Structures are given as C-alpha cells and as structure tokens.
Amino acid sequence: MKKTIHVSLFLAAVVCLSGLAHSAPVSKGIHVGNAGAFTGDAAAPCNEIFNSAQIAVDEWNARGGIQGVKIEHVMGDDAMDPAQGVNVAHKFVADDLMYGVVGPPMSHIAQATLKIYGSADLVTITTAASKPELTEQGYKHFFRVNARNDAHGWNSALFIKNYLKAKRVAVLNEKVAYCENMSKETLAGLEKLGITDIMQETIVGGAKDYSPVLTKVKAFKPDVLFFIATTAPDQAIGVRQAKELGIDAVFFGTEGARDKKDFIEASEGAAQGAYVYHFAPDIYSIPEAADYVRKYENQYGVLSGFGPPAYEAMNILLSAIDKAAQDGDISRKEVLQYVSQTHGYQGILGFPITFDPKGDLAGGATYFFQVEGQDFKPITVMTGQ
Amino acid sequence: MNEPSRSISLPHANPLTGRPANRLLVFAVVAAVLAIAPLSMPNNYWLRIYSMTGIWVMLALGLNVVAGFAGLLDLAYVAFFGIGAYIFALLSSSQFDLHLPFVLVLPMAAFITMGIGIGLGATSIRLKGDYLAIVTLAFAQIFKLLLLNLDTPINITGGVNGIFGFDPINIFGLRIVSPVAYAYLIWLCALTVTGGSFRLKRSRIGRGWEAIREDELAAEAMGVNTTWMKLMAFAGGACIAGAAGALFASFQDSVFPNNFDFPQLVIVYCMVILGGLGNITGVILGAVILSILPEFLREYGAYRMMSYGLILIVLMALRPQGLMGEFGFRRKTQKRPDKDETGRLRASTDLYYDGQAPAATKRYVKGARIMLELQNITQDFGGLKAVDNLSLTLYEKEILSIIGPNGAGKTTLFNLISGIYPPTSGSIYFEGADITGLKPHQIVRAGIARTFQNLRLFSQMSVLDNAKVGQFCRTQAGPLAVLFHLPRHQKEEAQTEEIAKEALGLFGARLTGYRFAQQAVFLSYANRRRIEIARAMATDAKVLLLDEPSAGMNPQETAEITEFIRRLRDAFGYTLLLIEHKLNVVRTISDRVIALDSGVKIAEGRYEEVAGSEQVIEAYLGRKKGR
Amino acid sequence: MELYWQQLPQQLVNGLTLGGVYALIAIGYTMVYGILGMLNFAHGEVYMIGGFTGWWVLHLLTRNNEILMNAALVIALMLIIAMGVSGLVGIMAERLAYRPLRNAPRMNLLLSALGVSIFLQNLILTYQGAKVRTFHIASLIPESFRVFHIGSTVFSFMRTLVIAVTFLLMALLTILIKKTKVGKAMRATAQDIEAAAFMGVDVDRIVVLVFLIGSALGGAAGTLVGLLFTQVDYYVGFQAGLKGFTAAVLGGIGSIYGAMLGGILLGLTESLAVTFLPAAYKDVVAFVILITVLIVRPWGLVGERIPEKV
Structure with missing residues (x-):
C-alpha cells in the first residue's frame, strides 16, 4: 500500500508539473470559465453575472476574438454547494485551454476552491465575494473587482x-x-x-x-x-x-x-x-457604460447591481489573455501576471481599476x-x- | 427429511456469496480495478470525481442500511453526514486548537455520530413511516439552523463562513495529501463499508431488518425485537454517515452548512432508489451513475435539474424497484421439480405425498400439564369489550379450537395471547410464568408463536429467509460478530439454515428446492399459508396459535392441512390453539372446542357437546341459517 | 419586558396572517394525504405556479401603472385564474406521475413527487427566469386605504383581505365536504379507497377532484401571498411547502380542520418566537414544537388516532 502511494505520488507530481508548466498555441482555442450558483437560491444574481460576462465575450468575438480565435465561455454550476464548487474548480483546472475564471461570487465557495485554483495558477476574478480573509491567505491568483x-x-x-x-x-x-x-x-x-x-x-x-x-x-x-x-x-x-x-x-x-x-x-x-x-458610482450615469446597459437590457431585461462588475471582470481577463497571446501561445502564468499588472484600467464602473499586491481593489471607496x-x-x- | 431438497444448491443474490472460486475472482477483479483506477484518471478533475464517488458510495450504502434494509424513512441522514464532518472539523483544526490525529478522529466521528443517531432514534422510534420521516426532517432542519447560528455568542461552527484549513491526514506516518492518496484512502473505506453491508444483509440482523421493512408487526410477532433492531439500523446508518463525513471534510479541506442541506439528501436518496432499496450492488451502481452523470451536465444549469426531475418521475413509473431491483448478478435457473421429464406440470398435491417422510415413530397425546392459562381476560376498546372476562386453559399437547361468529373476539384473543394488545385486565400464564404485558417478541421467545388470519408474510423476502426469521429470537449474534464473521455467528447461521429448511421440508416439494429462493409474494395463497406455519414452527415454539389455517383452501388442500395439523401434535408434540371456521376441520382434529360470542365464552367441551349446545346454535349456526 | 408586551398585539396580527397562508397550503397537503396516504412534495411548486399566474394576470391587466378594470374584479380574476392553472398542474401531476404508482411502495411515490417538484421548479426557472416578480398593488388600493390603526396596532388592507379570503375558502371547502354528495364520496374514499370503489364511487375521479381542489387552494395561497408580500419567484415553493407541510402535520395530517389549526398555530408560533428569542431561532422553535407534538401525539393535535388493524 505504502509503495503504491509513493508511486502514485510520483505520478501525481508528474501530472501536476505538466499541468503547471503547460502553455498552448492560441490556435488550439481559448476557454474562459464562469463559476457560480446558476441554479438554486441565488440563481438570479448569478445568472446576471453570467449574462454580463457573456456580453463581454460576445463583443470580443465580434471583433474577431483573440488573434482570430473565438473565445468560448464555459458555465460551471455549483448550485451554491461548496462540494460542487470544488468539482467545478477541478473541472476548469483540468481543461488545458482554460486561461481564467470569473467568480466564484460566493465567499464560502471561493474559500473552498482557493487552493485548487491557486495551485494551478488559474486566475479567478470574483465580482461579489467580499470576505476579507480571502485575500489574506497568500494566494496570487485571486482577484476581486468588488471592495471587501x-x-x-x-x-x-x-x-x-x-x-x-x-x-x-x-x-x-x-x-x-x-x-x-x-x-x-x-x-x-x-x-x-x-x-x-x-x-x-x-x-x-x-x-x-x-x-x-x-x-x-x-x-x-x-x-x-x-x-x-x-x-x-x-x-x-x-x-x-x-x-x-x-x-x-x-x-x-x-x-x-x-x-x-x-x-x-x-x-x-x-x-x-x-x-x-x-461600491461604484451609478451605472446609468456613466457614459462608458451606456452601450453595455443597452445591450443587457435588450437581451436579458432589467439590470441590478451584479452585472456591471462581471462585464468589467471578463474584459480585464480577456485583455490579459490578449496580451499573453501576443507571442502566439498562452500560459496561465502569463495570464496571471498580466491580470496582476492591471493598473488604472478604465472600464464601465466609473472608476479606474488597479489591483493591489493581495489582489484587492486598490483604494476601495x-x-x-x-x-x-x-x-x-x-x-x-x-x-x- | 427429504433428501432431494438438500442436493439442490441455492442460487445466490450477490457476487460475494458465490462459491469460493467465483468469490475470489470477484475480489481479484475489484481489487485490481481499485488499485489501477486512481492512476489511470486523465486528470485531477476526474480523480476528484472518482474520490467523491467513493464518498457517495459510502453515504448511499449507509442510507441503504436505514432506508433500504430496515425501511425507515430517515430524512435526517444528511445531518449525520454533517455531524461527522463538523466533528472532524472541530477536532482537527485551529478552531479550538485541537489537533487530534486522524486515526483517532475518524472513529470518534463515526461513534459520536452513531450516539446522536441512537438518541434521535430513541425519541422517534415509535413513530411509523411518514411521521418518522417528518420528525427526522425537522431534526435535519434544526441541525442546519444550528450550524448557521452557533457562531454567536461563542463561535463553535463558524456560522455561514464554515470551518476550513484542517490538519493533513497522517496515518502512523503515512501522510495523505495528494489526490491519489485520497482516492486510495476513500475507496478503501468504501470497500470496507461494502463488505460490511454484504455481511450484515446475509445475517440474522439483515433478515431482522428486512422483516421490519416488509411488515413490522409480523416481524415483532415472529420474535424480532423491532425497537432494538430499528435503533441498530439508525446507529448503523449514522455511523457510516459520520465516518463518510469526516473523510469528506478532510478531502474538501473545509465544511460549510450548505454541504449538508436538502439537495444533498435528495441526491443520496435518489442513488439508493435508483439502485433498488436494499440491493447493495444496485445502490453502488446508483451512486456511481449519479456522481458521474451530473458532471457531463454541469454546463446546462437549469436544464440539468429539470432532467433530474424527469428521470426521477420516469424511473419511478417504469422501474419502481430500481435499476437492479431484486435481481442479483447470477441468478441461476433451476430445474423445476414439479415438472416431469416430459415437461408437464405435476399437481402439487402429488408432490406433497411423494415427498412425505415415513410416519413418525413417536405418538404424542394430550397431557395433563397446563401449558397456557388465561384468567379473567378483558379487552376493552373504548367501551367495546372485544373479549369479556374470559378464562381458558390449554393443556400440554392438546388441540383446542376456538369457534364463534364473526366479531366474536377470536382474533382479538390471539392478539392478547401473542402480546400485540396488552389486556385491559386479567392475567396470562405460560408454563406457570406470568407473561401478561410482555411484548410480542418476548412471548415468542417464551415459546408461543402464531400465524395470521390475513397472511402477513415478508413478501419481498425469499421463502427460506421468511422461515429463517423465525430463528431470530433463538440466535444472539450482534453486529460485531456478524461484521467479523466470528465462529459463533457462523455456527448460528448454519443452525438457522438447518431449522428453517427442516420446517419448510415438512411441506415437501411445495416449499423446498427451487422454492427456497423464490420471493414469498409469488407463491399461491395456500402455499403462503403453509409458509406462515413453517415460519411459526421455526421459532422453536411449544405452542402454536393458528388463525384460520385452512382459509382459502380447496377441499383437498383442506383435508391435507387438517392432516398436517394433526401431525404437528401427533408426530412433533406441539400444543395447538386454533381458530377455524370450517367445522369439519374442527370436528376432525380437536380435543376440545370453545365457542365465543361477543367476547364471552358460551360453551366449552368436546366438539359434539359444543356443537349441540343450544346457545351455540343460536349465536353461531342459528344466525347463519337466518341470513 | 414591557418592550415585549407592547409588540404583542401586532405580532398576533402578523402571526394570524402568516398562519392563514400556511393553513391554505396545508389543506392541499392534508387532502391528498387523507386520500392517497402520500406526501405531495410538489405542492409547494403548485403554490409557486399559482403566484406566477396571479402575477401574469395582474401584469396583463395593468397599463402604465393603472389597472384596466375595477380593482375587486382584478383581484377576483387573479384568484380564479391562478386557482384554475394550479388545479390543472395538480391534476396533470397526478395523472402523469402519481397514478401509475398508486399501488407502488410509499417511498416510490414520495420520490416521484420529489421529481415533479424539481421538474416544475426548474421549468419555471428556465421559462420565467430567476428574477423576482413584483406585484404592483398600488393601483389596486388607494394610498389612504392601505393601512388603518386600532390603538397602536397596524392593520393593512391586504392582510385583512387575505384573512377574509382564507376563511371564506375554508368555509366553502367545509360545506363542500360536509354537505354535498361529492364530499361524501371524498370522505368515503379517504376512509378506505378500495371499499369506496366497491360501493360504486369512481375513485379515479375523486382523486382527480382532490388534487384539483387541493392544488387550487395552493394556487390561491400563492396569489394571496403575492398580493400580501408583493413578490413571487421560482424558489418560493420550497420554504412555503415546508411550512405548509409542517402545519398539516402539526394539526394532524389527513384532517382538514387540523390543517387550519396547524397553520394558524405555526404562524403564531413563529411571530411569537421572534418576539422573545433571536429571530434566527424562530424555525428552530417551530420544528421543536413539531417534534414534541409528534412524539406525544403522533396523530397531531386534531387528527384521529387509528389503531392498527391486525
């Protein structure tokens, strides 16, 4: 038994290492994930998050994607159950073409999945998880566009x-x-x-x-x-x-x-x-947001407060992937690096977005x-x- | 005993009970699959699904003990899972700065949870069916609310934020951290639970549970201590759930109230039902399917849940017994002994006489010792006196018949003697000892067994298992003896099998051979009556109470059963008390007859005396004429 | 302590309204249980669908925040159509999911009901979305009419209406069951479904009728709650179902009066528990009472104790 475990540890290490170091040519495809509770109690805000991120993805794809490659937006439903959230995380991590994830929006699921995304260097940008401890545990991959x-x-x-x-x-x-x-x-x-x-x-x-x-x-x-x-x-x-x-x-x-x-x-x-x-000025009073608001309301109905940050987060993520893809192939490490360098990003929220070293929004007002x-x-x- | 039945080997319902060679093969295949699987998973995601499947298998098997074997609708099951997980979380983290080793915490989680399971069981055990479901559901809700709210005034459960960051598992120096190591640990536990489930199912405990599931009252009346057995089922389920909880907590490295909510309960139930209640291989299959299937549907949100609902409805309508139902892996087709060489069916009565043992050498006759004595028994159902101040004496090796019109209180009398109703007043003595107010299973233990007027067999159990339940009260093996296969338990099992086959063997080929493995529900009415008698005999009773043994039988079968009842006394020395409507049966075999009307004894004596009594003719025969 | 007593009259009003709603939901559970001996888990979803239907009717009859006809007529239409749609859903569930299983073990029926519940909930999620729908009731009742005071206790028009309609529906149901031939057939079927069939009662029809009435009452409750608390979404069925079901059991499942009593008691228990304890524990109190009642009187407060037949 002990021996098998040693062997398996070795194999696991090999699997992990190959997972960590991998980079793939852009042409193989680009996946971005969206983790959240799309069924159950909190389906309403979570679906707004997904739909807003979808608008961002659609806009990128309409512009020709990244280097001509269309971006695929993958839903990972955790139904508010942390155990399922962990499954989603593993699923996204195992997808070689997955370069970043928007979510998870719930603090407890974000907590349960920190280690998994973290050890795979897969960027997650949450739009709602606001528990302070999340960014105090030393993980480099975790960012939030909402204040703590x-x-x-x-x-x-x-x-x-x-x-x-x-x-x-x-x-x-x-x-x-x-x-x-x-x-x-x-x-x-x-x-x-x-x-x-x-x-x-x-x-x-x-x-x-x-x-x-x-x-x-x-x-x-x-x-x-x-x-x-x-x-x-x-x-x-x-x-x-x-x-x-x-x-x-x-x-x-x-x-x-x-x-x-x-x-x-x-x-x-x-x-x-x-x-x-x-955490943001009024979305309806921001000229940059008018286009997004119109698109959202035409397609999905009325907007509450959960959508705009998700649109923003997806754009930040895709910008980073775009930069990482300049040299023809993308790795998660590169994406992570570019997201963490986000500085003074002018989007639709009405204030510039800068991530501090912990991954929090700098100067949260x-x-x-x-x-x-x-x-x-x-x-x-x-x-x- | 008739030899032919012995030579026919029994078909087996599961792979672990096959002949040694087959059994070894199954073990080898399972071991090989479990050894290779974790190493051949394509990535960590599937490895995790694989490990989670192991946890779900454990959970489903635990629920199978409570809901599948014992038929208890326990909706607090997932709360036990949560209790195990939180016990691990509290004892193995910085929450209270307790860092106990895993080898200690795992059994603690299992046993503390079991204790709570017994506690919940003890308070709700006398509730039946749906009410039990409701109380346990309420308990589960309370548990969840406590998890959510016990973070103030002192922080115990961490409230909505849960508890996370546990000590890594360290089993005597072997550290379990990598996903592969977890996969091995979890499936080792799942395998242990599977083995335990098989052993329990095939033991007296498993039969006791199934008897309760099929008919609780009949189980009690056949000597199964139902209260104790139900508690044991609760304890068993909670114990497995607790252990699974601890493993799960460590595997997820965090626990939250949402982990142990209604949706998880629904999923475990679906697994058990999908596989087929009580069917171990089926339940494992159900758990595997329902852990893997959702992963393919994760991208479809609401459609996923919608299809879940639909699958449930369709499955219940088309295959209510679950995927595996009551089918085992290798049910061999048996040659039917009631067909002759040309394939024609032979009449079962011919078979009966063919299989008759030679006439017994010893002949018993009525003795002078008092076996059973009722003194001034009254049963008052809120003003209606079903039995009124009745006294009765039954002598050793006597055949005493009770007659009377419908509603005379005959069956109530049986219910009083067998302990189903405690009498309102009066006393009952058996072999000189006071047995008034004892529970039915205690009365069976004392030596009185009964049959029921309206057949109460354990329908989904095999003919042989029905009879084996009779031996329940004569055997002692507890869960440990069963799980560790102690010699004492094996000896008891062998003895149980022998006695059950002997009792069934008295009815010849009708209940033996290929019949042993048939479900009781598929047999003819007359045969089911015969099983009831065999089941009562298998309790090693001295006194048999037979409630209308010839009901529903044709004249030939009636003659046969009459002869059989006589033989029970003449050849085997039973003392018999019977209720019978067919007066020619009563006349043929009774030493004495008692006539009841409206709960009062109106005549007693030899058949001719009673039948000639004017009061009896008026109350019983007379009324019949007037109709 | 005075802090507590001054809330008391208001809490009684709160509890009574909530209790009336629980009672309406509980009746649906209890009627089905009385006849088929099954817990219709999907009843909560039927209630939710009633709420959605009521919302749609109101929505379609409103233009620019003004209703198109007399307010009383609108409310009546909402109720009637919601009851009709919910009744239909109930009948369909019976026909498609429960009837094939009438002789199957209890647990299968329970699971099938659970399947119906999951299906309906996610059907609405798919086709109506997860968004909360708001009932715009301002146009139904003029501002000055909305609340009135008796002492320091506040009554709202909607609360009064809900209590009144609840009791009206309960009274109608009582008359139906006690005085009509159909009611007699229903009672007979509840006593013994086989015997009733032998006596010439068309049992299938009675079962359909029971589902119709029970579900229609659930639908009425859905619309009334929509009017009262002004919102409905696809997830309201779960909590409501759990509460209605608790109420039914508390009163004695199978007994219609029990359901009424149980609902009102549950509503009062909750509002009083909030008064004297942290609000987080109000459901704990409700469930502890339920467990205690069941252990002491398993047949509920009003239900009849039926000795087991041997």
Missing part, C-alpha cells in the same frame, strides 16, 4: 454616525456569508465610533415576510435601520413592510438595493428617502445614494476617514 466587507463596513459605520447622525441603530442581516460579514464589520465600526444603542437581528433571505422581526425593530425605536440583504427584492419588501408598520427610522440598504426596478419601483413609494451604499423620485441621488463618498 471591512472597507464597506467601516465606511457604512462612518456614514451612519457622521452623515445620518444616528444614536440608536438597528441592524438586520440575512444569514449568508456576505451579509453576515458586512454586519459584523459595521457593528465593529459603530462600536469604535461610540454608538452603543444597537440592536442586531437576523432575517432569512427570500422569506417574503419580515413583519415579525420588523415589529421587534419598531419596539426598539431606532434612528436608523440598516437592512443588510443580498438582493434588491428582499430590501424592497423590507422597506415596504417597515413603512407599513409605521417605523419612522431612516432605512439604509446595501449595494444590492441600488436597483431602480427591483427596489424603487417595486416598493411603490415606500423607498422614498431611503439610503443605499454601492464606498458611494452613498438616496432615493429621490424614481432615481438614486449621489450623496457622499466615504474612503475610510
């Missing part, structure tokens, strides 16, 4: 204290990694800022009825209700039911809520005066908006001070 929870959490705490001047704060968060971590970071920030009258509670995403927990919030009589949920529809229900119950606290939602249709329109007036934060009429009005920007 700790940056947003601290900025939101500053906003609540300095701009909204709140003394009593109620924080409701959905029980998923993103919201849970956002809540923790905000609470830590509030405490640091000396706000101690805090109530914290959890909600179940997609439950459609938050009246019991909101009734509890009402009894607490907060100045601000920070409603941390992933998607806009959940927050539309939150703001609507809060209003219905007569809660007069300021409603403050997350980046997911910056969605005209699913938040402002859907809440039919209840969202007037509510605040949300976002948080933008705050207020609902006014049928639109979001920019209020202020926080950068940690």
Whole structure:
C-alpha cells in the first residue's frame, strides 16, 4: 500500500508539473470559465453575472476574438454547494485551454476552491465575494473587482454616525456569508465610533415576510435601520413592510438595493428617502457604460447591481489573455501576471481599476445614494476617514 | 427429511456469496480495478470525481442500511453526514486548537455520530413511516439552523463562513495529501463499508431488518425485537454517515452548512432508489451513475435539474424497484421439480405425498400439564369489550379450537395471547410464568408463536429467509460478530439454515428446492399459508396459535392441512390453539372446542357437546341459517 | 419586558396572517394525504405556479401603472385564474406521475413527487427566469386605504383581505365536504379507497377532484401571498411547502380542520418566537414544537388516532 502511494505520488507530481508548466498555441482555442450558483437560491444574481460576462465575450468575438480565435465561455454550476464548487474548480483546472475564471461570487465557495485554483495558477476574478480573509491567505491568483466587507463596513459605520447622525441603530442581516460579514464589520465600526444603542437581528433571505422581526425593530425605536440583504427584492419588501408598520427610522440598504426596478419601483413609494451604499458610482450615469446597459437590457431585461462588475471582470481577463497571446501561445502564468499588472484600467464602473499586491481593489471607496423620485441621488463618498 | 431438497444448491443474490472460486475472482477483479483506477484518471478533475464517488458510495450504502434494509424513512441522514464532518472539523483544526490525529478522529466521528443517531432514534422510534420521516426532517432542519447560528455568542461552527484549513491526514506516518492518496484512502473505506453491508444483509440482523421493512408487526410477532433492531439500523446508518463525513471534510479541506442541506439528501436518496432499496450492488451502481452523470451536465444549469426531475418521475413509473431491483448478478435457473421429464406440470398435491417422510415413530397425546392459562381476560376498546372476562386453559399437547361468529373476539384473543394488545385486565400464564404485558417478541421467545388470519408474510423476502426469521429470537449474534464473521455467528447461521429448511421440508416439494429462493409474494395463497406455519414452527415454539389455517383452501388442500395439523401434535408434540371456521376441520382434529360470542365464552367441551349446545346454535349456526 | 408586551398585539396580527397562508397550503397537503396516504412534495411548486399566474394576470391587466378594470374584479380574476392553472398542474401531476404508482411502495411515490417538484421548479426557472416578480398593488388600493390603526396596532388592507379570503375558502371547502354528495364520496374514499370503489364511487375521479381542489387552494395561497408580500419567484415553493407541510402535520395530517389549526398555530408560533428569542431561532422553535407534538401525539393535535388493524 505504502509503495503504491509513493508511486502514485510520483505520478501525481508528474501530472501536476505538466499541468503547471503547460502553455498552448492560441490556435488550439481559448476557454474562459464562469463559476457560480446558476441554479438554486441565488440563481438570479448569478445568472446576471453570467449574462454580463457573456456580453463581454460576445463583443470580443465580434471583433474577431483573440488573434482570430473565438473565445468560448464555459458555465460551471455549483448550485451554491461548496462540494460542487470544488468539482467545478477541478473541472476548469483540468481543461488545458482554460486561461481564467470569473467568480466564484460566493465567499464560502471561493474559500473552498482557493487552493485548487491557486495551485494551478488559474486566475479567478470574483465580482461579489467580499470576505476579507480571502485575500489574506497568500494566494496570487485571486482577484476581486468588488471592495471587501471591512472597507464597506467601516465606511457604512462612518456614514451612519457622521452623515445620518444616528444614536440608536438597528441592524438586520440575512444569514449568508456576505451579509453576515458586512454586519459584523459595521457593528465593529459603530462600536469604535461610540454608538452603543444597537440592536442586531437576523432575517432569512427570500422569506417574503419580515413583519415579525420588523415589529421587534419598531419596539426598539431606532434612528436608523440598516437592512443588510443580498438582493434588491428582499430590501424592497423590507422597506415596504417597515413603512407599513409605521417605523419612522431612516432605512439604509446595501449595494444590492441600488436597483431602480427591483427596489424603487417595486416598493411603490415606500423607498422614498431611503439610503443605499454601492461600491461604484451609478451605472446609468456613466457614459462608458451606456452601450453595455443597452445591450443587457435588450437581451436579458432589467439590470441590478451584479452585472456591471462581471462585464468589467471578463474584459480585464480577456485583455490579459490578449496580451499573453501576443507571442502566439498562452500560459496561465502569463495570464496571471498580466491580470496582476492591471493598473488604472478604465472600464464601465466609473472608476479606474488597479489591483493591489493581495489582489484587492486598490483604494476601495464606498458611494452613498438616496432615493429621490424614481432615481438614486449621489450623496457622499466615504474612503475610510 | 427429504433428501432431494438438500442436493439442490441455492442460487445466490450477490457476487460475494458465490462459491469460493467465483468469490475470489470477484475480489481479484475489484481489487485490481481499485488499485489501477486512481492512476489511470486523465486528470485531477476526474480523480476528484472518482474520490467523491467513493464518498457517495459510502453515504448511499449507509442510507441503504436505514432506508433500504430496515425501511425507515430517515430524512435526517444528511445531518449525520454533517455531524461527522463538523466533528472532524472541530477536532482537527485551529478552531479550538485541537489537533487530534486522524486515526483517532475518524472513529470518534463515526461513534459520536452513531450516539446522536441512537438518541434521535430513541425519541422517534415509535413513530411509523411518514411521521418518522417528518420528525427526522425537522431534526435535519434544526441541525442546519444550528450550524448557521452557533457562531454567536461563542463561535463553535463558524456560522455561514464554515470551518476550513484542517490538519493533513497522517496515518502512523503515512501522510495523505495528494489526490491519489485520497482516492486510495476513500475507496478503501468504501470497500470496507461494502463488505460490511454484504455481511450484515446475509445475517440474522439483515433478515431482522428486512422483516421490519416488509411488515413490522409480523416481524415483532415472529420474535424480532423491532425497537432494538430499528435503533441498530439508525446507529448503523449514522455511523457510516459520520465516518463518510469526516473523510469528506478532510478531502474538501473545509465544511460549510450548505454541504449538508436538502439537495444533498435528495441526491443520496435518489442513488439508493435508483439502485433498488436494499440491493447493495444496485445502490453502488446508483451512486456511481449519479456522481458521474451530473458532471457531463454541469454546463446546462437549469436544464440539468429539470432532467433530474424527469428521470426521477420516469424511473419511478417504469422501474419502481430500481435499476437492479431484486435481481442479483447470477441468478441461476433451476430445474423445476414439479415438472416431469416430459415437461408437464405435476399437481402439487402429488408432490406433497411423494415427498412425505415415513410416519413418525413417536405418538404424542394430550397431557395433563397446563401449558397456557388465561384468567379473567378483558379487552376493552373504548367501551367495546372485544373479549369479556374470559378464562381458558390449554393443556400440554392438546388441540383446542376456538369457534364463534364473526366479531366474536377470536382474533382479538390471539392478539392478547401473542402480546400485540396488552389486556385491559386479567392475567396470562405460560408454563406457570406470568407473561401478561410482555411484548410480542418476548412471548415468542417464551415459546408461543402464531400465524395470521390475513397472511402477513415478508413478501419481498425469499421463502427460506421468511422461515429463517423465525430463528431470530433463538440466535444472539450482534453486529460485531456478524461484521467479523466470528465462529459463533457462523455456527448460528448454519443452525438457522438447518431449522428453517427442516420446517419448510415438512411441506415437501411445495416449499423446498427451487422454492427456497423464490420471493414469498409469488407463491399461491395456500402455499403462503403453509409458509406462515413453517415460519411459526421455526421459532422453536411449544405452542402454536393458528388463525384460520385452512382459509382459502380447496377441499383437498383442506383435508391435507387438517392432516398436517394433526401431525404437528401427533408426530412433533406441539400444543395447538386454533381458530377455524370450517367445522369439519374442527370436528376432525380437536380435543376440545370453545365457542365465543361477543367476547364471552358460551360453551366449552368436546366438539359434539359444543356443537349441540343450544346457545351455540343460536349465536353461531342459528344466525347463519337466518341470513 | 414591557418592550415585549407592547409588540404583542401586532405580532398576533402578523402571526394570524402568516398562519392563514400556511393553513391554505396545508389543506392541499392534508387532502391528498387523507386520500392517497402520500406526501405531495410538489405542492409547494403548485403554490409557486399559482403566484406566477396571479402575477401574469395582474401584469396583463395593468397599463402604465393603472389597472384596466375595477380593482375587486382584478383581484377576483387573479384568484380564479391562478386557482384554475394550479388545479390543472395538480391534476396533470397526478395523472402523469402519481397514478401509475398508486399501488407502488410509499417511498416510490414520495420520490416521484420529489421529481415533479424539481421538474416544475426548474421549468419555471428556465421559462420565467430567476428574477423576482413584483406585484404592483398600488393601483389596486388607494394610498389612504392601505393601512388603518386600532390603538397602536397596524392593520393593512391586504392582510385583512387575505384573512377574509382564507376563511371564506375554508368555509366553502367545509360545506363542500360536509354537505354535498361529492364530499361524501371524498370522505368515503379517504376512509378506505378500495371499499369506496366497491360501493360504486369512481375513485379515479375523486382523486382527480382532490388534487384539483387541493392544488387550487395552493394556487390561491400563492396569489394571496403575492398580493400580501408583493413578490413571487421560482424558489418560493420550497420554504412555503415546508411550512405548509409542517402545519398539516402539526394539526394532524389527513384532517382538514387540523390543517387550519396547524397553520394558524405555526404562524403564531413563529411571530411569537421572534418576539422573545433571536429571530434566527424562530424555525428552530417551530420544528421543536413539531417534534414534541409528534412524539406525544403522533396523530397531531386534531387528527384521529387509528389503531392498527391486525
């Protein structure tokens, strides 16, 4: 048994090494992956991510691909199950023509797959996984175009204290990694800022009825209700039911809520005066994004906040592959190198993208908006001070 | 005993029970495949799928113990998988800075999970079928919510962020880090579980479980301690799931609540059902198919799940017994002894007389010792007294018949004696000992066995296994004896087989030879009645309670069974209490007759006395005339 | 402590509305179980399809945020069409997936139902997308009409409507079962499907009818919840199904009154659990109560204890 294991270790090492060192001519084909939960609970935002990345791929292909080779965009559905996420990672890693992956958007799946993508030097650019620890583990292949929870959490705490001047704060968060971590970071920030009258509670995403927990919030009589949920529809229900119950606290939602249709329109007036934060300026106000927005809305319907970063991430990835392909063949190492050199990339998000050495977005700012009429009005920007 | 039946070798339902040469060949092929497979995978992706398949095989086999063998709808199964995984995660990581070695953590995960399984089983064991499913489903939901929420006030489970970064497995210096090493370790475990499953299935434990699955009440009435056996099934399933969980956690190097949710439960169930409940090779096949198939569909998102749903519906409609169903690998076709050389069927009755053993040398007659005594028994069903203050004495080696119109309380009387209902008041003594309120299986152990009016055989089990269940209460082998194939267990098995064949052999070629391996459900009504009697005899009972043994039989068969019942006493010395409607049967064989009406004894004595009693004619025969 | 008591009346209202919805879903489970002894796992999806249908009706009857006809008529149309479509889906599931298995072991039927559930859910995902659909109810009820207060307790028009429609539907169902010939046949079939067939009841027709009614009520619940909480998406069936099913069992599966009672109790339990405990534990409380009830009274709160026949 021991001997077989030695033999097998040797063989595995051979397989791994050949995998690591490989480079292939461009003409053999170019694959890019997209890992996410395209079925199940979180299918809506994930499909928006996939479709947006698809637009980017289609645009490249319409321009003739990379050196005349059409790019193939491969879906890897993990159904929100980490074990399946690991399968997807292995599948992508084993595909010799796979040069980069957009995703995974969920922090827990990103965590489960870090080592696999990492040991194969396969670039992953996530558009939503915001758990701080992900970039603190020394992996070189992991990048994100979204800001980390700790940056947003601290900025939101500053906003609540300095701009909204709140003394009593109620924080409701959905029980998923993103919201849970956002809540923790905000609470830590509030405490640091000396706000101690805090109530914290959890909600179940997609439950459609938050009246019991909101009734509890009402009894607490907060100045601000920070409603941390992933998607806009959940927050539309939150703001609507809060209003219905007569809660007069300021409603403050997350980046997911910056969605005209699913938040402002859907809440039919209840969202007037509510605040949300976002990691980018308003996508509709950015001229560079107009083309993308039009394409998306024509093909797939209304856009929420999850699509633009995915379009951006795919473009960054394809630009890097394009550079790597200049000499006629591509290796993952090259792609990784070019992605990490991304500096001041001007895309559609309204701010230049630069990756810091850890793979995080450099200088992550948080933008705050207020609902006014049928639109979001920019209020202020926080950068940690 | 009739010799011909001995010479016909039994067909076997699985490859591991074949003749030694075949068995070795199967072992060799399996070993070779498992040794070569990890090295011949095209890349790490397929190697991972291969290892995950091993984990799924373990999981499916564990569920097969609970749901397949014992028929318990355990929807908390995937929670046990999670418990094993989290135990590993907590004991082998920096979470609490515990870094116990894997050789210790793996058994701990298995046994702690088993303990929790027993705990859950003990609270819900008396619930039947769907209710058990609901309680276990609720338990699984609670488990998941606890995983999600036990990160505050003190961080135990890591909440939504899970736990990751575990110590590498180190088995006495052998480090398991590479994917190939994991593949070997996982499949070694899967192989162990497979071997254990086969051994369990072919043992008294496996038969006890299957009996419960087929008919829980009949199993209890045939001496199977159903409560204990169900607990054991829960424990077995949980133990395997726990071990699989620990392996999985280490393999994934992280655990999250999403790993142990409803979708995973659905998949394991699909594997077991696809393969065929209780069929080990089938379940393995199901696990392999359902672990590999989705990988080819991963790029199709919702269509993948849609086709899953459709496959499930179509499969259930077309092949409800699963892919393998009850078919084994090598079911040999047997020569049917009821066909003569020209291929014509011979009447089964002729065969019966052909196969008759020579007349027994010893003749038993009614003795003076009291075998069974009922004192003032009353059974009150919420105001309706099915049996009212009834006293009855049964002497050793006596044939006592109970007659009475429908609803007279005859079957209730049997249910009282066999312990299915505890009497509202009164006492029952067997050989001088008080057996009132004992559970049915304890009463069988004491020496009273019964048959049922409306046949309660274990339909999907073979004729021989039906009879073997009778010996359950006379054997002791526990799970360890079975898994390690201890000599004690082998001796018991040999004895069980002999006794079961002997009991069936009394009915000649009707229940022997190729019949041994047939499923009970395929036999004729009369033959199924005969199996019930053989099954009761195989319990080594002293007293047999026969509930309408001749029901559904034609005149010739009735004459035959009457003769047989008489022989049970005359040649074998059984004491018999029977309920019978056919009065010529009663007249022919009874030493004494008791007539019941509305739960009250209205006459007792020799047949002629009872049949002549005015009260009986009025209550029983008279009413019949008036109809 | 005062913090708790002042919420209480409002929490009772919250619990009662939610409970009414649970009860409507639970009735579908319970009716099918009463007749066929099967848990129709797909019932949650039938509810979801009811919600989608209601949304489409409202959507098609709305132009530029104005409804095209009288509000009451729109709501009635939504309900009726949703009930019709859901009923149809239920019948089709019965005909295609369950009827071939009527004499098969329970577990097969359960698995087939699970298959139907997975299929329907992903069918909707494929053809309607994963996006949440919002019910624009502003045009249905004028602003001033939407909420009213009794003391500090807030009632909304929609909540009141949901409770009223729920009780109306339950009353109609009770009359159907107690007073009509069809109801009698249904009760007979529930008692003993074979005996009913021998007595001349067309059992297949009754089973179809039961699926029709149960699914239609599920569809009504879907639309009502859409009106109440203003959203529907392809995934709502799972949670709703689980809750409806819990309610049915809590009350005593097979018993229609049990389903009503169980639903309301479950709704109240959840809202009260949120009041006194961290909200994350509200489902834990609900499930612990379920387990306790089942262990103490396996036949549920209202259900009848049936001794096993030997």
